[in-house]
Amino acid sequence: MISDPNLILYACIAKGTTILAEFSCKEPGIESLAQKCIEKTPPFHSMFSHTASKRTHTFLIDDPFVYFIISREDLHKSESFWFLDRLKTASEDFLLTGLIGGTDDLTPNCLQSRFNPVFSELMALDLVFVGSPAKDSRNPSMDSDRGKGTMVAPLLGQPIEGLKKKKRSGGLEVNGGDAVGMDNTVDLSDDFRDFSISMQKTGALGSGGERQKAKQTWRKHVWVVLILDLLVCATLFGIWLWVCRGFQCIDA
Numbered sequence: 004m005i006s007d008p009n010l011i012l013y014a015c016i017a018k019g020t021t022i023l024a025e026f027s028c029k030e031p032g033i034e035s036l037a038q039k040c041i042e043k044t045p046p047f048h049s050m051f052s053h054t055a056s057k058r059t060h061t062f063l064i065d066d067p068f069v070y071f072i073i074s075r076e077d078l079h080k081s082e083s084f085w086f087l088d089r090l091k092t093a094s095e096d097f098l099l100t101g102l103i104g105g106t107d108d109l110t111p112n113c114l115q116s117r118f119n120p121v122f123s124e125l126m127a128l129d130l131v132f133v134g135s136p137a138k139d140s141r142n143p144s145m146d147s148d149r150g151k152g153t154m155v156a157p158l159l160g161q162p163i164e165g166l167k168k169k170k171r172s173g174g175l176e177v178n179g180g181d182a183v184g185m186d187n188t189v190d191l192s193d194d195f196r197d198f199s200i201s202m203q204k205t206g207a208l209g210s211g212g213e214r215q216k217a218k219q220t221w222r223k224h225v226w227v228v229l230i231l232d233l234l235v236c237a238t239l240f241g242i243w244l245w246v247c248r249g250f251q252c253i254d255a
Contacts, residue, residue, distance in 0.1 A: 014071065014086065060073055063087035
């Protein structure tokens, strides 16, 4: 269970760089940041976590799928990995139902309607999905614009019922009156710059480690081949000495 759902800013399921379903707190720029992070999923890892600008980016990688979360740094890592593991289990269970023929032709947000309830359950929230269809489609590869619902997280830990939003002169009108200004936008460029630098370092370390392992494996193979050759040569030499009874063949 997540102790404080408000600490989760974004979560998604992706196949490669294609996001299949996502939850977003609708903080300006958070979705584009998440897409860039997914595109730079660290190689040679099954789990990865990085904190920058008071936000933690956490990956659970099960190739070709990636389960990703952006949270505030106050969220404990064990909770982040618990959330991603449950999301992974839900994804595997859905694939086992056979409602989709394969994973090769999955389109962006094609599983959104299926996983809206999953996100809600994992965060233990009574969330309202604005724009979601009344009934789940039986075809997961539906049009992404139709299938994608906006999950709106409650503010200050209070569930919001009947939440609607519309544009209104520089802000969002919530529940018909209270305006939420957009002036307090957060510049996420520093987050991604720090994250990219971390990914580059991780990639360099991973590549160097792989090369070192390859060299060690190659050396072991060379030594094994040399030892086998020596054993074969020694055996043949022994047989030759036994047949010739020493060096009599040479004397003859």
